[in-house]
Amino acid sequence: MLTECIETEVLIIGCGVAGGTVALQLADLGIPVTITTRSGDQEKSSTHYAQGGIVYRGNNDSVENFSNDLFQSGNNHNNPTAVRILANEGPRLIDEILIEKLGIEFDKNTDGTLSLVREGGHQVARILHVEDATGKAIQQSILKNLEKHPNVQFLKNITAVDLLTPSHHSLNRLAVYEPSSVVGAYLFNRENKSVIRCIAKKTVIATGGLGQIYLRTTNPPGARGDGIAMAYRAGARVINNEFIQFHPTMFYHEYKPNFLISEAVRGAGARLVNKNGQPFMQKYEPEWKDLAPRDLVARSIHKEIIEQGVTNVFLDLHSYIKGNDIKERFPNIYSSCLQNGVDIAREPAPIVPAAHYACGGIWVDQWSRTSLENFYAVGEAACTGVHGANRLASTSLLEGLIWGNRAAQDIAKTIKDYQKPKAEDIPPWQPAGSDEPDPALISQDMSSIKNIMWNYVGLVRNAHRLQRALRELRNLENEIERFYRVTKLSDGIIGLRNAIRTAIIVTSAAWSNKRSMGCHYREN
Numbered sequence: 001m002l003t004e005c006i007e008t009e010v011l012i013i014g015c016g017v018a019g020g021t022v023a024l025q026l027a028d029l030g031i032p033v034t035i036t037t038r039s040g041d042q043e044k045s046s047t048h049y050a051q052g053g054i055v056y057r058g059n060n061d062s063v064e065n066f067s068n069d070l071f072q073s074g075n076n077h078n079n080p081t082a083v084r085i086l087a088n089e090g091p092r093l094i095d096e097i098l099i100e101k102l103g104i105e106f107d108k109n110t111d112g113t114l115s116l117v118r119e120g121g122h123q124v125a126r127i128l129h130v131e132d133a134t135g136k137a138i139q140q141s142i143l144k145n146l147e148k149h150p151n152v153q154f155l156k157n158i159t160a161v162d163l164l165t166p167s168h169h170s171l172n173r174l175a176v177y178e179p180s181s182v183v184g185a186y187l188f189n190r191e192n193k194s195v196i197r198c199i200a201k202k203t204v205i206a207t208g209g210l211g212q213i214y215l216r217t218t219n220p221p222g223a224r225g226d227g228i229a230m231a232y233r234a235g236a237r238v239i240n241n242e243f244i245q246f247h248p249t250m251f252y253h254e255y256k257p258n259f260l261i262s263e264a265v266r267g268a269g270a271r272l273v274n275k276n277g278q279p280f281m282q283k284y285e286p287e288w289k290d291l292a293p294r295d296l297v298a299r300s301i302h303k304e305i306i307e308q309g310v311t312n313v314f315l316d317l318h319s320y321i322k323g324n325d326i327k328e329r330f331p332n333i334y335s336s337c338l339q340n341g342v343d344i345a346r347e348p349a350p351i352v353p354a355a356h357y358a359c360g361g362i363w364v365d366q367w368s369r370t371s372l373e374n375f376y377a378v379g380e381a382a383c384t385g386v387h388g389a390n391r392l393a394s395t396s397l398l399e400g401l402i403w404g405n406r407a408a409q410d411i412a413k414t415i416k417d418y419q420k421p422k423a424e425d426i427p428p429w430q431p432a433g434s435d436e437p438d439p440a441l442i443s444q445d446m447s448s449i450k451n452i453m454w455n456y457v458g459l460v461r462n463a464h465r466l467q468r469a470l471r472e473l474r475n476l477e478n479e480i481e482r483f484y485r486v487t488k489l490s491d492g493i494i495g496l497r498n499a500i501r502t503a504i505i506v507t508s509a510a511w512s513n514k515r516s517m518g519c520h521y522r523e524n
Contacts, residue, residue, distance in 0.1 A: 004196050005423050008034040008153070010411060011184055011200035013160050013227065016047035017135070017397050018379030019206025020142035021097065021404030022411070027151035029412050034198065035146070036158040036187055038222045038491070046208040046220060046380060047135045047397065052262050054098075054134060054397040057091040058116055058126030065123055070395070073121040073293050074359075074388020075518040077240075081366055082386035085406075090398045093405055094128070102141040106130055119267045119393040121293040127394045132262055132330040135397060159491045160226060161186040161195065161429070163203065163234040165372070170425045180235050181373035183421040186429050188489050195429035195489065201418050202374050202411050205231060205362060206404075209380040210244075213503045214355035215454035218247050218260040224495045225502025227381035231362045232505060237371040240360030240383050242509035242520040245391050246459055247356035248272075248297040251349055252312040256340050261315060261333055261351060263393050266290045268329060269320040272301065273348060274313055280304050295390050295519035298353040302459045305352070314348035353459060357396060359387040359519065360509065368407035374418060376407045389518025433486040442492040445480055449473070449503050457507050462523040466511045473504050 010026060010033045012019045023033045055066070066087045071078055098104045106128040107115040118125040130137035146152045164184040166175035182203045187196040207227030211219030232238055249261040249272075266272075271279045271290050284300035285292040292300070301313055317326050323345035327334050330344075337344045362370055362377040364384055370377050379400045386399055456469035477500045484497050516522045 004194060005199065005428070006034070006196060007199045007420060007423060008032060009200065009415060010034070010202045010204065011036070011198050012204040012206055013185065014206035014208060014379070014381070015143070015146070016206060016208060016379055016400060017138050017142065018400030018404040019204065020047075020139070020146060021401055022204055022206065022376075022378060022408045023146055023152060024142060024149075025405055025408035026411060027146070027149045029408070030151060031412060031415065032151045032153070034153045034155060034200070036155045036160065038159050039157070046223060047139045047400070052119070052134065052264055053117060053127035053129040053394045054094065054138075054401075055090060055394050056094055056114065056116065056126055056128045058124040061124050061126055063087045066126065069122055070386065070392050071388070073390050073392035073518075075390060076388065077517055078388035079385025082384040085366060086386050086395065086399060086402060089402050093401055094398070097401065097405065098138065098141075102138075102145065104130065104137055104141050117264060117267050118291075119263050120288070120291045120297065121392045127264070127267075129264060132264065132332050138397065155187065155196075157190040158196075159188045159190060159494050160207070160230060161188050161489065161494055163230050163375070164197070164199070164426055165234050166421070166425070168234070169427065171427055172425050175425075179373050180371075182234060182375035183426065185230075188491070188494060190491055193489070197423070197426055197428055199421055199423050199426060201415055201420050202376065204407060205375075205377040205381050206379050207381045209358045210502050210506070211355040211358075213449055213453050213499050213506070214458070215450040216250060216258065216352060216354040218250055218354050218356045222495075224499045225505075226495065226498045227377065228361055228505060229498035229501040231370065231375075231377065232501060234372060234375075236375065237363040238361065238383070238505060239363045240385070240389075240509070241358070241506045242513050243359035243387070243389050243518055244355055244506065245294055245357040245359060245519045246298040246353040248294055248301055248353050249315050249351040250354035251337060251340065252352040253340055253350065254311075258354065259336055260356075261349060262330070263294070265315065265317060265330060265333065268325075270315055270317040271320055272297070272313060273316045274304060274308060275310055277314075277316065277348070280313075293390060294356075294393065295521070299459055299521060301351075301353050312350045312352045315351045316348040317344045318346055318348070357391050359383070359389065359391050364403070366406065367410040368403045369410065376411070378404045378407050389520060431488065433484070433488055435487045437487050437490040437493045439492065441483065442496050445476065445483075445496055446499060448476060449499050453503055453506070457503075457510055460521055460523060461510055466507060469507045470504070470511060473500065473507060476500055477504060
């Protein structure tokens with residue numbers, strides 16, 4: 001297998017709103033950065049698929065009101081410091097970075113003021129949107145600025161294999177006595193099958209979520225928990241991983257691709273209905289009804305499906321929102337549904353809950369620093385604690401923006417204090433296996449992970465399911481590790497190894513937490 005070595009000041013693995021913000025802020029300060037993306041198309045991140053909005057500042061709103069909504073949604077398990085940072089810094093950074101620097105045109109009212117929308121769990125309207133493709137607009141604007149920036153180098157079609165830690169990889173065995181740190185990563189080039197040894201002063205994980213370990217998910221294909229698994233193997237602290245938020249409304253079709261239908265649709269008045277067209281949320285959440293926090297809505301749908309003995313329920317827009325308003329406010333959702341045979345301006349859309357967002361991840365402090373030196377994590381792969389036990393709607397893009405900016409500030413302040421590690425101290429990648437990766441085995445193992453996680457570690461958990469999940473996942477990990485050791489590297493085998501480790505991290509956390517909290521719900 002071919003090997004090569006590159007050196008950089010800052011390595012950023014992933015480029016959604018969080019990783020992109022780190023890169024943009026550092027590059028503007030004159031600090032060179034190298035960004036790797038798993039896809040050849042940098043847009044294909046979780047940010048790109050974020051239909052919902054980003055929290056701003058409502059009329060007659062306050063830091064206290066917003067903080068209270070965060071605490072209530074997060075079951076008071078939120079990190080108070082992180083909540084204070086999010087509520088205080090959010091509006092300013094939206095103004096400075098997204099509106100002034102990137103020129104993003106958020107939806108406006110007829111009088112030219114910013115249009116503010118209310119979503120589930122929020123007391124007031126405080127959400128900004130760009131139609132129903134807010135994340136896409138942010139992603140495209142960030143990439144447009146990064147791609148022409150002289151201090152930015154993109155490496156596309158790259159899958160990170162493992163983080164480089166002197167205690168694990170250095171040829172200087174005395175490095176084991178030094179504080180644990182990260183000095184870059186081994187990167188698999190999917191085009192020429194080489195492994196790049198990337199040496200960096202600072203390394204940032206921005207790999208997104210883990211939804212692909214579940215049977216049904218709104219996440220893009222690369223969201224396999226790669227960042228969490230790599231960080232765990234490197235010795236970084238991971239926390240709150242039992243808190244997996246399931247989005248209540250994913251378009252459902254047995255034979256066609258599934259996709260997210262934004263919570264903003266219910267914010268605009270749409271209702272959840274059963275097979276007879278009758279709204280049902282008042283049975284489960286009489287106060288909030290269809291605008292209850294996501295975990296409550298998702299479990300209510302789950303109960304309704306079981307009670308009715310059906311595969312799905314429906315989201316009714318046309319009975320509550322004018323047809324022209326549906327097409328104007330939600331053009332991408334309307335188009336996607338229409339392509340799958342459903343005209344949401346005339347008929348309800350079939351929906352089911354799906355794994356959507358990981359509230360836990362790699363532990364970070366208020367500056368995005370992990371428990372390992374020179375190693376940062378941002379976005380969904382990180383756990384700032386701001387979400388607590390359940391994420392409040394439209395806070396994830398804001399969290400990525402804020403902690404991406406904070407990571408950049410800390411890196412810029414401290415990078416001069418560190419010498420770049422010696423490349424000769426880190427050995428080239430040593431391939432362990434020579435067998436060609438078998439796609440049938442990879443597919444079957446991924447399918448097993450997805451089904452175990454969906455059935456045993458999903459919306460509703462109990463001791464028996466979690467015990468069985470742990471037994472089956474640990475046995476499967478032993479098989480996958482053997483498979484990994486004898487197989488040539490590929491994106492599929494790397495992702496499979498990360499997925500099984502991430503699945504065990506989530507399941508172990510769910511087993512350890514005997515108390516139902518937020519989106520972690522245990523029977524008995």
